[in-house]
Amino acid sequence: MLDHNTESGLGARHRLSDHSTSPMTPHTSLHRREFLVGSSLTLAGACLGAAAPETRLRIGFSGLKHGHVYAVMKLAAADPRVTIAAIADDDEQNRKEGERISGIPVKYANYHQMLEAEPLDVVVVAEEYGRRGEAAIAALEAGKHVFSDKPLCTHGEELERIAKVAAAKHLEVHVDFSLRHFWAKGAELLQQGEIGEIVGCSFAGPHSLSYERRPKWYFVPGMHGGIINDLMGHGVDFVQWITRRPYVEVLSGARAKVGFPQQPEFETTGDAMFQLQGGAPIFGHVDYFSPAGHPGGWKCNVVGTKGDAVFGDQGGFTLRPSGAAERHLDAKGLRAESPHPFKDFIALLTEGKAPLRTTAESLHVSQATLLAQAAAESGRSHVPFPALAYPLPAKAG
Template sequence: MMVPLIGKAGDIPAEPTEASQTNRPYVAPRIKFAVIGMNHGHIYGQVNAVERGGGELVAYYAKEKELMDDFKKRFPKVKAAASEQEILDDKSIQLVLSAGIPQERAPLGIRVMKSGKDYMSDKPGITSLAQLAEVRKVQKATKRIYSIMYSERFENRATVKAGELVKAGAIGKVVQTIGLGPHRMNPKSRPDWFFKMSDYGGIITDIGSHQFDQFLFFTGSTEAHVVASEVGNVGHPQYPDLQDFGDVMVRGNGGMGYVRVDWFTPDGLKSWGDGRLTILGTEGFIEIRKNVDISGSPGGNHLFLVDNKETKTIDTSNVDLPYGRQLVDDVINRTETAMTQAHCFLTMELALKAQAEAERIKLS
């Protein structure tokens, strides 16, 4: 099943939310949550994760009527709110989810936190350093949760399993991560905001935020800085505000990292992108082929482990995806088990600085 990217230009195939493709055991509701803004189809994966964790979806709102109509088709029994304020004023709602236009996500999150609710945004949850400073200020003052769903880690079984293996010492001390985030563009079906730098924040801010999350997590870095970064529009001159390529070198107090993101997935690939993560350790390495193994087994979630004894493929089909459950726990218990606030913000800080400092490249 493919999740649509929603917008004025119509629906296109976007990243599939893996967990939504499996049968989910019923979990009795433990919190009530709502949705405000569903411009990207990732919202359905966000809802799915929270429902798996014990959340009950009770209301939704978008300023675009067509998005409200589409959402109603998926959730016909859930209340369609008349306004954003109606949801913010409802004291029974504890958590708000959003996959609005990227540059609108942080301002909404600030309003949500000030209303006394927790917030979970699609990535990128913040699109400028000025937004980040204000979000940090309000989060510190309100003590609310501001979570960003970095789904390449949270909703991918192979990546979750890799985290368990690294924690257990399977490859020794992690030295470096290499995160590759290629995507297929399908430009004719993209909404207008997709092509506006002020709306999407730049390719490193957007797609690259996934990779910085994984870099920090797997290296265990709590401090990091951007060594070098570059971005460019090398293949789509008809969209002058679009960036179709970016890469970054980053260094942390736990290891090094390299990130490459692009919009060049060819139509011949049977997935929207051959996303990969390589984790180099002192005693071995792990490679994850998230969506497709172009010359091997069918499907996604391919995890390969190489150590001093053997090379093996690890089955991840039954790996639990804990993010939604942990986030619901955190909402109830005021804890940080799904992701620390410091990690969430440092991920976006690195992506935003890499974006802001990036050298503009042009190919002859």
């Protein structure tokens, strides 16, 4: 069994060097010495014909409350760099599905039991939205890296605690936002200045509610946390990436509980207006009214000083530079080499490979959606972003 209190093996590979940063300075890649230690262990395993079990990351799953988690579980089960060591969930049907996919018994009813009993390196959080923050905090306080389904949490106080503990303990916290991976090739062209400075963006993410298939906890008061915090993170994250600028203010937010008489208190539409550093306005819309039987998906319109661009899950990418011919990439041609945020996360921890999205960015985007949700609920406008203990670097992206 792996000894997490030594400087050899995996413990050295994902712990920061004492000389790398101050306790409150976030890191985005592993120290070179730790990477070399990990590489040596991997090579030794290869020479023996297979990776030695003690060199693998030990992963525990806290909750199986949303279907997104099973995609992560399948990736983990197929990855030779990791071992699914434990799963915790209190729902019988979820436990059966987790056992079927992972091939191991679900021995724990909750993350408290799992963290107390298992020597883990990583905790994947997929509890009900309203319980994710507490699970992530518990994992971090126990010294574990965290990969979370979105949203990471539903309260600003939870996010502040997550950022503080992650920074103090030099731990990674990544959130499963996906558009960077889906639209990467088009984003690269914008980052290279193909349409000049980006001066505005609008995006929309219509979703199908599929009420009959939704988990019942979705509609329990306090468990969902609001439509903006639930859905808007994908678009907020993508815009931050292509502009390389942080958000500095939530200009306004709005939400509505309409068109869904089965659950009249459930939010079905949400809008938010943000401002980036430098002044560019960003508008986002999300809803649960994507029509059944028709293709939906995300769309993003980008305006630059020298052209514009449109991204779409169905339509791909169209670039219109001023004075030059229009260019188009289909949706498949936009994909990043890295297929999923979880694969990025594991590559960072095991190889020191820079991810498409850092911990600081995951926390910043989570803060943006939490502030926008709160603005929509309170009616406040021009809400500034408080400093987090795990801030973005001076030049984001």
